[in-house]
Amino acid sequence: MDKKKDISMAVIKRLPKYYRHLAELLRNDVDRVSSKELSEKIGFTASQIRQDFNCFGGFGQQGYGYNVKELYNEISTILGLDKRYSTIIIGAGNIGQAVANYTRFEKFGFDLNGIFDVNPKLIGMKMKDIEISDIDTMDEFLKNNKTDIGIICVPHTVAQRVADTLVANGVKGIWNFAPIDIHVPENVSIENVHLSESLLTLVYLMNDLDK
Amino acid sequence: MDKKKDISMAVIKRLPKYYRHLAELLRNDVDRVSSKELSEKIGFTASQIRQDFNCFGGFGQQGYGYNVKELYNEISTILGLDKRYSTIIIGAGNIGQAVANYTRFEKFGFDLNGIFDVNPKLIGMKMKDIEISDIDTMDEFLKNNKTDIGIICVPHTVAQRVADTLVANGVKGIWNFAPIDIHVPENVSIENVHLSESLLTLVYLMNDLDK
Numbered sequence: 001m002d003k004k005k006d007i008s009m010a011v012i013k014r015l016p017k018y019y020r021h022l023a024e025l026l027r028n029d030v031d032r033v034s035s036k037e038l039s040e041k042i043g044f045t046a047s048q049i050r051q052d053f054n055c056f057g058g059f060g061q062q063g064y065g066y067n068v069k070e071l072y073n074e075i076s077t078i079l080g081l082d083k084r085y086s087t088i089i090i091g092a093g094n095i096g097q098a099v100a101n102y103t104r105f106e107k108f109g110f111d112l113n114g115i116f117d118v119n120p121k122l123i124g125m126k127m128k129d130i131e132i133s134d135i136d137t138m139d140e141f142l143k144n145n146k147t148d149i150g151i152i153c154v155p156h157t158v159a160q161r162v163a164d165t166l167v168a169n170g171v172k173g174i175w176n177f178a179p180i181d182i183h184v185p186e187n188v189s190i191e192n193v194h195l196s197e198s199l200l201t202l203v204y205l206m207n208d209l210d211k
Numbered sequence: 212m213d214k215k216k217d218i219s220m221a222v223i224k225r226l227p228k229y230y231r232h233l234a235e236l237l238r239n240d241v242d243r244v245s246s247k248e249l250s251e252k253i254g255f256t257a258s259q260i261r262q263d264f265n266c267f268g269g270f271g272q273q274g275y276g277y278n279v280k281e282l283y284n285e286i287s288t289i290l291g292l293d294k295r296y297s298t299i300i301i302g303a304g305n306i307g308q309a310v311a312n313y314t315r316f317e318k319f320g321f322d323l324n325g326i327f328d329v330n331p332k333l334i335g336m337k338m339k340d341i342e343i344s345d346i347d348t349m350d351e352f353l354k355n356n357k358t359d360i361g362i363i364c365v366p367h368t369v370a371q372r373v374a375d376t377l378v379a380n381g382v383k384g385i386w387n388f389a390p391i392d393i394h395v396p397e398n399v400s401i402e403n404v405h406l407s408e409s410l411l412t413l414v415y416l417m418n419d420l421d422k
Contacts, residue, residue: 012415016408020390043392079411080418098309104390104407108414149413173417175410179231179315181254189416191409196315197227198402199386200290202360203319204223205400206384207291 007055014052015079017042022072034065081109085173086146088114090162091153092122092132095177099151100127110149114141118154135162142169149173156180222263226290228253229263233283245276292320296384297357299325301373302364303333303343306388310362311338321360325352329365346373353380360384367391 021042025033035046035053042049053066056078076082087110089096099105100112115127116135123134133141141147142165150166152159152174159178166174167188174190176182179197184190232253236244246264250257264277267289287293298321300307310316311323326338327346334345344352352358353376361377363370363385370389377385378399385401387393390408395401 007419012419013408013412015415016405016411019411020407078415080414081411083418085414094309094312098305099406101305102406105410108407108410110410148417173413175413189413189419191413191416193404193406193409194227195310195313195404196231196319197224198404199316199319199321200227200230200292201224202384202386202400202402203291203296204226204289205402206359207294208218208223208400 011052011055014044015075018049018052019072019075019079019081022068022075025068026072030068032065033068033071037065084109084111085148086111086113087149087151088112088116088138088141088147089151089153090116090135090138090166091155091177092117092119092125092127093153096151096153097127099153099177100130113145113147114138116141138162139165139169142166142171147171149175151175151177152182153177218266222266225255225263226286229260230283230286230290230292233279233286236279237283241279243276244279244282248276295320295322296359297322297324298360298362299323299327299349299352299358300362300364301327301346301349301377302366302388303328303330303336303338304364307362307364308338310364310388311341324356324358325349327352349373350376350380353377353382358382360386362386362388363393364388 021038035049038049039046056074089100089112092115096115096117100115105112112128112130115130115132116138117123117132118135122132125132147169148171150162150171150173152162154162156178159176159180160182163174163176163182163184167184172188174182174184174188176190176192177195179194181192182190232249246257246260249260253260264282267285300311300323303326307326307328311326316323323339323341326341326343327349328334328343329346333343336343358380359382361373361382361384363373365373367389370387370391371393374385374387374393374395378395383399385393385395385399387401387403388406390405393401
């Protein structure tokens with residue numbers, strides 16, 4: 001996979017958007033698409049799109065546009081969607097529940113194998129056929145079950161501690177919903193969904209337009 | 212509020228992070244903080260931080276650092292958190308429920324005044340003391356109740372239609388959780404929380420490190 005080297009974060013952040021739009025074209029039985037058509041759909045410039053696809057080795061033919069199915073498959077592979085990922089959720093509150101019930105989860109190749117919480121009222125209950133376990137048993141679970149991704153949905157006060165336990169047990173990806181910046185070693189990837197920051201940005205933009 | 216003019220999106224996106232870290236300093240009774248200390252905490256460079264704060268007119272004194280309380284209040288005002296916002300949630304599924312129960316919501320000045328769904332099983336039920344209404348009544352609700360923000364938690368197939376109704380009734384801010392790019396006029400602000408894009412980015416980064 002040498003062609004993936006040195007790709008900027010900006011390009012990487014655009015890949016899921018390409019993936020989503022190509023999936024929609026596929027559903028609508030579109031065979032070929034030009035960078036100009038994609039540009040009108042997605043909002044990036046056609047030249048930006050051609051440049052991005054060139055980072056991954058092309059896939060297009062001048063004048064003929066891109067083969068949608070081929071491009072979709074290639075981007076799936078680049079994104080790593082040709083594999084399956086073992087995941088656990090830590091924190092079975094509102095956000096943990098929403099993530100567990102997130103319908104695209106399994107379609108993308110994520111297997112939910114464990115849910116952990118500290119709340120005795122939740123422990124023993126089931127979400128998506130998985131029994132919520134005591135968070136004190138997480139360390140042992142991780143030692144016995146290879147886990148790729150930990151989804152942190154606990155309060156910000158304990159999020160770093162949860163992340164440390166995940167990392168110590170070889171988890172290589174963290175999807176963090178707690179409103180703090182979690183620190184992880186360089187060989188661990190982290191993506192944050194900071195709801196409050198998104199909401200505050202919205203309010204700022206509304207007030208800015210209101211001037 | 213002329214000082215807000217011409218501030219780049221990059222700076223705006225950093226404001227909620229400053230706000231969050233300053234709130235934490237306040238909770239820990241810290242009175243003053245230098246750009247260097249903030250830099251170690253937040254991860255931006257000290258010169259970046261000084262430059263950002265200068266965009267809004269300063270607040271610091273060379274050698275003395277920033278007054279945490281003053282800076283916090285000023286950033287709150289800049290973000291528009293000195294006002295209250297009337298909001299409604301459209302879509303009472305998993306994500307709608309998580310947002311309704313999101314504890315920071317009220318603290319930030321958001322009043323949840325309506326929840327709408329299409330599902331007869333949900334209509335009439337209560338979430339956070341608010342009865343879920345038939346989505347067919349939303350247009351009338353909006354005509355009778357000035358609403359600042361609409362939170363879209365419906366499937367992607369109907370999200371644009373919901374947004375159009377919101378915009379036609381004067382809603383000026385949209386917080387969108389549906390996995391599509393919603394189009395709104397220039398005088399309406401939109402912030403997207405695209406969970407699937409975040410998750411796909413995580414998987415890409417994991418595989419990239421794995422090479």
